[in-house]
Amino acid sequence: AIAEHWRDHYRDGGHQPLKGKRLLLTAGPTREALDPVRYLSNHSSGKMGFALADQAQRMGAEVTLISGPVSLPTPQGVNRIDVESAEQMLAAVMDNLAGQDVFVGCAAVADYRPVAVAEGKIKKSEAAMTVELVRNPDILATVAQQAKRPFTVGFAAETHNVEQYARDKLARKGLDLIAANDVSQPGQGFNANANALTLYWNEGAKDLGHSDKADQARQLLETIAQRLPADENAN
Amino acid sequence: AIAEHWRDHYRDGGHQPLKGKRLLLTAGPTREALDPVRYLSNHSSGKMGFALADQAQRMGAEVTLISGPVSLPTPQGVNRIDVESAEQMLAAVMDNLAGQDVFVGCAAVADYRPVAVAEGKIKKSEAAMTVELVRNPDILATVAQQAKRPFTVGFAAETHNVEQYARDKLARKGLDLIAANDVSQPGQGFNANANALTLYWNEGAKDLGHSDKADQARQLLETIAQRLPADENAN
Numbered sequence: 001a002i003a004e005h006w007r008d009h010y011r012d013g014g015h016q017p018l019k020g021k022r023l024l025l026t027a028g029p030t031r032e033a034l035d036p037v038r039y040l041s042n043h044s045s046g047k048m049g050f051a052l053a054d055q056a057q058r059m060g061a062e063v064t065l066i067s068g069p070v071s072l073p074t075p076q077g078v079n080r081i082d083v084e085s086a087e088q089m090l091a092a093v094m095d096n097l098a099g100q101d102v103f104v105g106c107a108a109v110a111d112y113r114p115v116a117v118a119e120g121k122i123k124k125s126e127a128a129m130t131v132e133l134v135r136n137p138d139i140l141a142t143v144a145q146q147a148k149r150p151f152t153v154g155f156a157a158e159t160h161n162v163e164q165y166a167r168d169k170l171a172r173k174g175l176d177l178i179a180a181n182d183v184s185q186p187g188q189g190f191n192a193n194a195n196a197l198t199l200y201w202n203e204g205a206k207d208l209g210h211s212d213k214a215d216q217a218r219q220l221l222e223t224i225a226q227r228l229p230a231d232e233n234a235n
Numbered sequence: 236a237i238a239e240h241w242r243d244h245y246r247d248g249g250h251q252p253l254k255g256k257r258l259l260l261t262a263g264p265t266r267e268a269l270d271p272v273r274y275l276s277n278h279s280s281g282k283m284g285f286a287l288a289d290q291a292q293r294m295g296a297e298v299t300l301i302s303g304p305v306s307l308p309t310p311q312g313v314n315r316i317d318v319e320s321a322e323q324m325l326a327a328v329m330d331n332l333a334g335q336d337v338f339v340g341c342a343a344v345a346d347y348r349p350v351a352v353a354e355g356k357i358k359k360s361e362a363a364m365t366v367e368l369v370r371n372p373d374i375l376a377t378v379a380q381q382a383k384r385p386f387t388v389g390f391a392a393e394t395h396n397v398e399q400y401a402r403d404k405l406a407r408k409g410l411d412l413i414a415a416n417d418v419s420q421p422g423q424g425f426n427a428n429a430n431a432l433t434l435y436w437n438e439g440a441k442d443l444g445h446s447d448k449a450d451q452a453r454q455l456l457e458t459i460a461q462r463l464p465a466d467e468n469a470n
Contacts, residue, residue: 036419037277037278037343037392037418038345039276039277039278040269040274040275041273041274041276042272043272043274044272071306108272110273115363127369128350128367128368128369128370129368129370130366130368131366131368132364132365133365134363135361135362135363135364159271183271183272
């Protein structure tokens with residue numbers, strides 16, 4: 001009900017804290033092919049990233065959403081680009097990065113991919129098998145390392161030591177803000193409709209409480225809007 | 236249009252070739268967990284298995300559908316059981332096998348699963364990583380090896396040497412019939428709405444042509460109905 005209120009508020013032309021801003025978002029999982037039929041992936045539903053794209057558009061932003069394979073409709077007014085693998089996602093991000101004010105890396109990018117993709121389907125002849133994996137490109141860190149970079153926001157989905165891992169990731173990747181999520185808690189995280197994010201930045205933190213993903217998205221975007229550089233030319 | 240005709244035909248109480256028969260089907264992919272968030276899976280959409288369940292029910296059968304994770308509605312009149320992993324699918328199949336006249340293994344069961352599932356999310360510390368996999372249980376072969384077994388039908392999704400692999404699988408697993416699909420052809424197979432199956436059994440073969448999955452399902456089920464033992468007590 002709260003999220004519904006805010007959606008209407010922004011739609012009805014109330015104060016739009018992201019008016020004139022350009023946001024680039026990633027959402028969903030990536031799929032890393034082992035062969036033409038098998039892949040490695042994760043349980044990301046894309047719901048949080050799609051909620052962010054939807055809310056950002058309602059808050060006045062021009063939104064580009066780069067999505068891995070999900071079963072979600074495109075939010076109204078959002079420019080959506082579909083990709084499969086982490087490498088494809090990185091290429092789409094870099095192609096669309098120029099002129100963005102904010103980048104939110106919400107996708108659950110596969111950390112590793114198989115070394116080589118087999119051309120034909122692998123035959124199952126052995127009782128055991130070993131898959132060699134290599135690290136995927138780090139999309140968030142790549143964006144954060146650009147000379148002319150947008151305000152860069154990451155996510156941390158952790159099962160334990162949540163704040164420690166989140167703050168470590170914030171510093172290591174040079175992010176402006178990180179949204180942490182304890183995925184070991186039932187009823188939140190990957191496939192849930194609700195979430196309970198805690199935001200961390202160098203000088204502070206903010207607990208968003210427990211609410212639906214639209215409300216969490218709105219709160220996160222309002223915090224981003226407050227923390228954006230006042231002088232657009234400095235960006 | 237052809238499939239629509241037959242759907243109506245069976246629904247309107249025409250000859251129902253599977254009347255009084257009990258069918259157990261598996262459909263969709265399985266997901267094999269690496270840790271609480273990552274998994275190994277494949278591109279099966281479940282469309283063929285769900286089309287088979289729907290058509291079998293229209294043709295008079297009592298249908299139990301054991302499905303991996305898919306985004307499909309349950310066909311009307313079908314008893315659906317949802318599972319994730321190959322081990323869970325095998326357990327559900329064995330729990331429901333007694334009294335079945337036909338078993339169709341349409342699921343794209345993951346051949347391998349990670350040796351051990353990590354309890355917490357694996358941290359990405361290494362540039363390369365090795366995942367040790369072990370063979371999953373063979374659900375089709377397990378069903379075919381039962382003393383009192385149903386008429387057992389398998390699928391073969393191949394990218395090359397389709398007939399050779401299909402006939403090898405038919406013999407090796409002791410199946411009654413196998414439906415082979417060349418997934419290297421565009422517009423058919425895993426996520427497509429159309430298919431082009433070829434059926435093989437010990438003494439023969441039947442090419443079903445190229446049509447939508449409902450029509451392919453109907454033709455496959457009619458072939459199964461023709462090949463079922465006439466004497467029910469012999470089953």
